[in-house]
Amino acid sequence: MAAARPAANVLAFEVYRPAIARMLGGLVRQGIDNVRIIEADAAAGMERLLPTRSVYALWMFFPDPWPKPRHHKRRLLTPTFAELAASRLKPGAVWQLATDCADYADWMHDVLDKAVCFTEDPSALESRPITQFEHRALDAGRHIVELAYRRVG
Numbered sequence: 001m002a003a004a005r006p007a008a009n010v011l012a013f014e015v016y017r018p019a020i021a022r023m024l025g026g027l028v029r030q031g032i033d034n035v036r037i038i039e040a041d042a043a044a045g046m047e048r049l050l051p052t053r054s055v056y057a058l059w060m061f062f063p064d065p066w067p068k069p070r071h072h073k074r075r076l077l078t079p080t081f082a083e084l085a086a087s088r089l090k091p092g093a094v095w096q097l098a099t100d101c102a103d104y105a106d107w108m109h110d111v112l113d114k115a116v117c118f119t120e121d122p123s124a125l126e127s128r129p130i131t132q133f134e135h136r137a138l139d140a141g142r143h144i145v146e147l148a149y150r151r152v153g
Contacts, residue, residue, distance in 0.1 A: 100137030
């Protein structure tokens, strides 16, 4: 997705060092130089590093679904995170999400449908590369749910 936008500054938040190493290797192999990776939790990084209304697009593909109900509080997408994202996204910006967990997809819909700053916009879905997690999900026969919400106001 960064290669398709060579003039864009792409910022990635990742907490898992081996994933950072894989991303860096892929970027070098493909000659992509418009991506910066920060080893940080996405919520903390967005809150501390990104100015209000400065983000043109947000991509969140296959976050940990924390499937056990007692762990739902650990999910990245929460009402609080949706408010933070809304504050950082420019009006009209698109938040594209993907998951292979049906429960998390329902959760995403519920959280974002209740957020007054977002409206669902399936026409805004863009093609994206298939991630390692998506390959595993497809091999296991799980259905992929893709969502797109637009920042309004």
